[in-house]
Amino acid sequence: MKTFDDFQRLVESLRGIFQVEHFIYHSVNSAGEPYAALTYAPEWVDYYLERDFGRIDPVVLGCFQRFHPVDWKCLDWTGRAAREFLKEAIDAGVGNQGFSIPIRGPNGQFALFTVNDTCRDGAWKRFTETHVRDLILIAHYLNQKALEIERGTDKIASQKLSPRELDALTLLGMGQSRAKAAENLSISEHTLRVYIESARFKLGAANTTHAVALAMARGKIIL
Amino acid sequence: MIYYIYGDELDDFPDLRDGMFRDRARQFKERLGWSVEVDALGCEHDEYDALNPLYIIAPSTDGGHGGSMRFLPTTGPVMVNEHFSHLNNDVKLVSPLVWECTRFCLSPQDHVPKRTAARLMLAAAVMGQRFRLSHAVGVFDAPMQRVYRALGWAPDILGRSGVGRDAISVGLWAFDNAPLSRLGSRAEVPLSVAECWRIPR
Structure with missing residues (x-):
């Protein structure tokens, strides 16, 4: 992924994956410049910007300077x-349900990732409870990608994996179960999970298998 | 009652705010002798307080500050990565699902410090589960490690330096299997009540 067009397509593709109406990624970089990739109707986006709704939008006001979903x-x-803003938004095709994840990036960068849909409260509660962790991880992955594209490189200088993270990926890559790998490293499975999660995050991998594959492809681990 | 308060909301709770920063000075500067900055008003602040952290504050029976802790996400600046990464083989721990807990502080005036400590741990566990975090990470000394064990929620130790009373460690608390009922009974708080604590909006 090298351009903001790719990024926009990725955000659009999330709709089909999660079977919901809208995804919105919105970022303000450390220089105060905004960037957004989203699936709302362009007319609503123009109208929102023209009316400067960011001043009164409870989602922006409630999430800025926060870090919990x-x-x-x-x-x-x-x-x-x-x-009145909510009524206008719904008339313009914004769903009645929303869930937003604030992201704190480097040097005061701030971003907001939102999933939006039209459904009843019960269905929405089930949806968010099922997917909140995935959504948090996607939010941070998207933010990293947006920062990389903004910097004009296709990947950031990859963060160094620690010896323990490399050990964890190596053992899993060799086909060991989490329990067995944890035992071999003399750590608990919970601790192992943190190493794997941290390595996955540093590698920008979608899941554990992807992390092992990326670590191998980049010559970080040898099986 | 437990308060979950972001830094920019502290001014709405002046007694809790002032009590917390003063009790932090007493605990970390006076009692533990850490090299922390204390201002002319006897309050302890550091650069992480400027990052709008989320505080969990347990009021004392008279409504003042009973105890508190401070959370920041490890995707931003945190002490464990900026000051203590040597405890963990120079590994920086970075995950949106892991938040750092620092400045665990109890008021010397609190009449029931053990219960207050348990309430804070319970409040952290309830918060972590609500936000579907995977872990909290923290740095602590040997006496605090005994406190955590006595409260029934000991961290997994990732690394340690020093020995005996002087040892400091970095450890992880897993939210998924946090012992809520044990913490609830030590905190003397029914879980039904804990679940209604006002998690930040």
Whole structure:
């Protein structure tokens, strides 16, 4: 993935994967420049920017400077401006349910990743409870990719894997179970999971198998 | 009651805010002798307080600061990566599912410090599960390690330096299997109540 067009296509492709109406990635870099990739109707985006709705949008106000995931139901929609804004948004095709994940990047960079759909409360609760961890990881993956594209390289200088992370990937790559690998490294399975998760994050891998494959392809581990 | 308060909301709770920063000075500077900065008002702050962290504060029976802890995501600047990575083979621990817990502090005026400590641990566990985090990471000394064990939620140790009372360690608490009912009984808080604590919006 090298360009913001690729990035936009990736964000659009998430709709089919999760079977929901909208995904929105929105970032403000350390110089205060905004960037967004999203699936809302372009007319709504233009109107939003023209009216400068960021000033009153409860999602922006409620997530800025935060770092925990937020269901839109928990935000403050009681003000008149917020209620009218919500009505206009829904008329423009924005779903009634939303879940937003704030991201703290390097040097004060801030981004927000949102999934949006039209459904009842119960179905939405099941959806977010099932997918929240995946959504958090996708949010941070997208943010890393956006930062890489902005910097004009197709990948950031890969972060160094620690000896323990390399050991963990090597043993899993050799086909050992997590329990067996943990035993061999004299650590608990929980600790092993953190090493794997950290390695996966540094490698930008989608899952453990992908992490092992990337580590091998980049010559970081030899099986 | 437990308060989950971001840094930019602390001014809405001036008594808890001032009590927390003063008790941190007492605990870390006066009692433990750490080289932390204390201002003219007797408050201890550091550069991480400026990053709008999330504080968990347990009020004392009289409504003042009873105890507190501070959380930041490991995807941003955290102490374990910036100051203590030597404890963990120079590994930087970076994951959106792992938050760092620092400045675990109990008020010397609190009448029930053990219960307050248990309430804080329970509050952290409830928060981690609600946000579907995988782990908390923290750096602690040997006496605190005994406190965690006594509370029934000991961390997995990743690395350690020093021996005996002077040892400091970095460890992980797994949220998935946090012993909620054990913490709840030590904290004397029914889990049904803990689940209604106002997690930040």
